[in-house]
Amino acid sequence: MSKPKRVIKKPARYCDMVAYALPVIDDGIPYTYKEAVQSGAAPYGAMEAALINHEDWMEKSCQGNVDGSLLSIDQHIPSEILLDFDSNVDGSLLSIDQRIPCEILLDFDSSFQLNFIASKGLTSALAADTLYQGGDSLNSSSTLVSKNGLFTLGFTRLGSAESNASYLGIWYSNDTSHPFWLANRAKPIADNSGVLAIDGSGNMKLTYSGGDPVEFYSSQSSASNITASLEDSGNFVLKDENSGSQQVLWQSFDFPTDTFLPGMKLGINHRTGQTWSLMSWLSDLVPTPAGAFTFEWNTSVKELVIKRRDVIYWTSGPLRSNTSFDSFSLNSGDLDFSFINDSNADEDYFMFTVSANQFTPQGQRNFSMLQLRYDGSIADQRTGRTYGGTACKGNNTDGGCERWSGPACRSNMNSFELRSGSFVTTVPRKYDDNSSLSISDCKDICWKDCQCVGVSTRGNIANNTGCTFFYGSFTQDLSGNAIQHYIIVQGSSGKRNWIWIILASVGFVSMMGLAGLLWYLRRRRLREKYLNELLTLDSTNDTLELENDGNKGHNLKKRIEELINLYLRPSIEFRAVLLQGKLPDGREIAVKRLSRSSGQGLVEFKNELILIAKLQHMNLVRLLGCCIQGEEKMLVYEYMPNKSLDSFIFDESKRELLDWKKRFEIIEGIAQGLLYLHKYSRLRIIHRDLKAGNILLDENLNPKISDFGMARIFKINDLQANTNQIVGTRGYMSPEYVMEGIFSVKSDVFSFGVLLLEIVSGRRIQSLLEIDGHPLNLVGYTWELWKAGSPFELVDPIVRESCSKDQVLRCIHVGLLCVEDNAVDRPIMSDVISMLTSEAQLPLPKQPAFSSARSIVEENPAETGSINDVSMSTMYAR
Structure with a gap:
């Protein structure tokens, strides 16, 4: 190999680099560093590596100039580690976690050639997680790191400052305080002389000065290609690479x-x-x-x-x-x-x-x-x-x-508790300075000594070992500021304990039996009382009419008695938290629980019970029966496993399950259900509380309208009615209903329009939105986008790419027509369905009602519910 050269010839710039496995080049022929070591071409010491086309592995982020000085290092650099170069060169030694100016490593010339220079601390630039036979070694200044970066193998010092023994261990890379595996647990090393290596015969040993080596694996035959790798599981594995299956010779998981x-x-x-x-x-x-x-x-x-x-x-x-x-x-x-x-x-x-x-x-x-x-x-x-x-x-x-085994003085109720306080005694405490005793050993010794009342470790013994035993009485410090000790909490004698247990059990059983008898007798009286109250209560004309309409021979009392007899059976298990139960035949049911705090009284309960029992449509929830018991009143419905629409459409994770096709099917289903209520049922019914929370979804996500406690019944020729009591949910109520108490089928159409816009956008009506600094609710926001010619921006981003744009825009158009300020301008539900399913030209929408949101920031959308007597924040139409 050529002699190492000074890389930086002139001031350069900082760079960030990700270093991968680098080949060593000798006379232009690339080969691995491991091969170079084995061939003698690259012994320990300086080496030069070159990699053509550095752009394949490097990310650059130049930030400033450096002085061009060289850097020496005392550790090898794992090839997979992320090196972030953005600090000045001061000539100091480098640890793995420090930053290296990339100009020390990079020489940008016309061929984009990378030069890598390192000093004699380099053991392997190829494998950060592997130790190779016949050259590699691990000492106190080096480590192995698993490929995923989770685990580190190296030498660490444990114990008190006095002992501070050195151990070869494996730890989670973020926490060196407690290695989860120790190689030399029985033979700690007193200094930093420990070295782990695989010798030429294939034996893996830990050697150190002044002691016998710790041998982990002794080869039975000469092997030439043994490696030890720290795997991503945290297992340190010794393998024979020459065997076809990479035979495992030894692994830390076995020890x-x-x-x-x-x-x-x-x-x-x-x-x-x-x-x-x-x-x-x-x-x-x-x-x-x-x-x-x-x-x-x-x-x-x-x-x-x-x-x-x-x-x-x-x-x-x-x-x-x-x-x-x-x-x-x-x-x-x-x-x-x-x-x-x-x-x-x-x-x-x-x-x-x-x-x-x-x-x-x-x-x-x-x-x-x-x-x-x-x-x-x-x-x-x-x-x-x-x-x-x-x-x-x-x-x-x-x-x-x-x-615990112990003397008879320890009763069944005795146990150790950690408490703050002090001991008052004339008996001196005892000490055991045996540094091989843990706190658990101390407890065991104290437990077997009938005079011992407490224990702690020796305060003057290093490493929290040794024992201190206490006698006499213990005074607890309730502030918790005093020293903590493990105290034996005294219990009663066994014989007296059993007497009290038997007496308490007999008394409890007797009281429960008497209470059960009284409850049963009271339940029988209350059952008849509530049944009579339900049947004799003066109600509204529409409820009385419903009771008699078309069913002159129908015995309402008999029907309700049948329902009560069915649903008060003790075998039914209602779970009040989930509002879900199961009938004896295995059918799951949903239970609507109406109590005094629910905001609905007996009139609403009777109204919903009688009304929904008359309705039969695939998009209306089916009522199975009722339950009246004490102050509780319950309606029993068919079980809807997917709960309500708002739990899907307003949930960031679950609304992904509703693609545009399913959303449009839900819109159509709600519209068909409303049309049935307004036109095709035996009576014209105004729901008055249509919202996402009252749309239930079955197992196939088909919508079903629920909660008819606030519904009103119209005669065939009635067009509208007045009320002094405003009921409904903020944001869904039409302006004429809020301002004047007037409601009609057009009130439900308004609520449907709001619900349609919520389904399209995935936003609540109470969402606080802004355009040009003006606070708007969802209706107002939609109107402003419509005027600006960009209504498609309203669409939920989750379905924006996959939806039919024409169909979505038609839905937004219909939604704006449904929320018109004047009821006469809104379409009826039969027209709404026609508009949604045809391609006929639609009339232009007018300014909607309640497009500003003056007080919306004061409300929590998650807590919005149906109300009886409404205290409304003032809302202004723009």
Whole structure:
């Protein structure tokens, strides 16, 4: 190779570069650096690499000048690492995380040739994640990084400032405080002399000054192409590259420490006799000597077990599914966990996997791994949640805990609790300075001493080990500012405990039986009372007319009695939170719960019950029955699995499911349902509360109009009616209804127009929009776009590319016609359907009502609901 040369000949500019695997060029023939080392052409020391056409791998962002000085480095640079060059050259040594001025590496000449110069610290410019046989080595100033950047292998110092031993370990790249694997846990190194290498015979060893080497793999035959790679799973694997299948000779996953990773095993290899288990650290700071706990797989019961000094401490219970045990399941959050148990002639093991690891070194959350902590709990390092032995504090047996063995002085109610306070005693405390004792060992010793009432670690012993035992009485500091100790909370004697438990149980059962009898008798009386109230209540003329119209021989009382008898059966399970239930025959139902706080009284309840029972149309929700019990009144509908339209159209993720074809089908379905109410049902019905929340969607996303509690019935010849009580939802009510209390079929047409514009745009009517600084609601915004000749801008971006532009514009046109200020200018629903489905020329829309939004910012669209007595903000027509 040619002698290294000074690259920068004149001031240059800063650049950002992404460095990939670089070939080494010797006399114009490219070959890898590994081959160069093996051939002797590129021994340790300076080397020069050239890459033609740097634009294939480099991104440039020039920002300033540098002084052109050379840079020496003391580490190799992984070829996959992102190098961000934007700092000045001061001659200081470089670590991997520092920034390098790109002029040190780049010489821009006519051939766009890249020159790479490095000093004697370079071990491999080709493989940041791999250690090669016969030349590569890893020392205290170098690391291996997995290709995905999640994991780092290197030397780290653990323990107190006094011990500060050096360990070869693997850690998550964002957190070096607790490596999840340690190679030399039993033999920590006192200084920085540790070196990991694969010798010429294929043996992988950790050598250091003043001690015997730690040998991980001893080759039985001469091998010439052995590599050790840190994989994306966090597994450090030794392979024979010459074998056809890249035979695995050794891997760190076979020798876990205290952390369980996806793909790692717990169990036994029957063929080799090797077992896989975790062993906790002694404390948060001390990995050596090993802690009190082990985490194992019970192959006979198929359960996870935590042992403390070989005594069972906690069990998960048998594996019940691929996601849970009896007493253990992971809260997966945004990852899909899966538990696996494989039992065969060779192996019997447990492992877990995740569907995707979505984290990078730049992420804020840890990679998914389960750590056996020094206190016997299992911690999910990604979420911070703890499982397993967290609740095991003495005689507690909840959540899989085993009762601690101890003397008779420890009752069934005794347990350890961490509390702030101090001890008042004439008995001096005792100390045990054994640095091999963890806090769990201290608890166990105290538990077996009937005089001991509390324990903590030794304050003057490094690394939170050793024990201090307390006697006498404990005074708690409720402020929490005092020193914390683990205190044995005293319980009652076992005999007295059982007496109180029996007495309390008998008393409770007796009281519950009496209460049940009283409830049953009261329920019978109230049932008849509410039935009579429902049948004798004076209602509006339209309700009375509905009761008698066309059904002179119909016995309303008998029908309601049948419904009540059906839906008050105890076997029906109503879940009030979800408003969903199931009938004895397996049919799912939806329950509308009307209480005093719902804003609807008995008149509205009766109105909806009688009215909707008369209606039959595919775009109207079907009423199955009712339930009256105490103050509760419920209407039972057919179950709509997709809930209401507003849960789709206004949800950023779910509205993608509604393409334009489906949206137009929903618009047509709503229009057909309204036409039936206005014209083809036995009575002319005005809904008065048509909105997205009252449009339910079945399993095929077909729309069904619901909520008829505010509906009014017209005689065939009636055109309009007046009311002093304004009911409805802000934004959907027509101007003549809001201002004068006048309602007609044109009131529903206005509401339909607003709903149509919401479906097209994916925006709520209450959305605060602006044009030229003027606040507008959705109707006003649509009108301004129409006047400007750009109504297509209203369309939801999700469907803008795939929709029929002519059809969408026709829908917007019809929507504006439906929200005309004057009711006489609005079309009837039969005309609306004709306009939507034909290509006939449409009349030009006029200025709509309520196009400004003066007070809209004061309202929360998510809380908008139907109202009875409306207190309206003043709205102005433009």
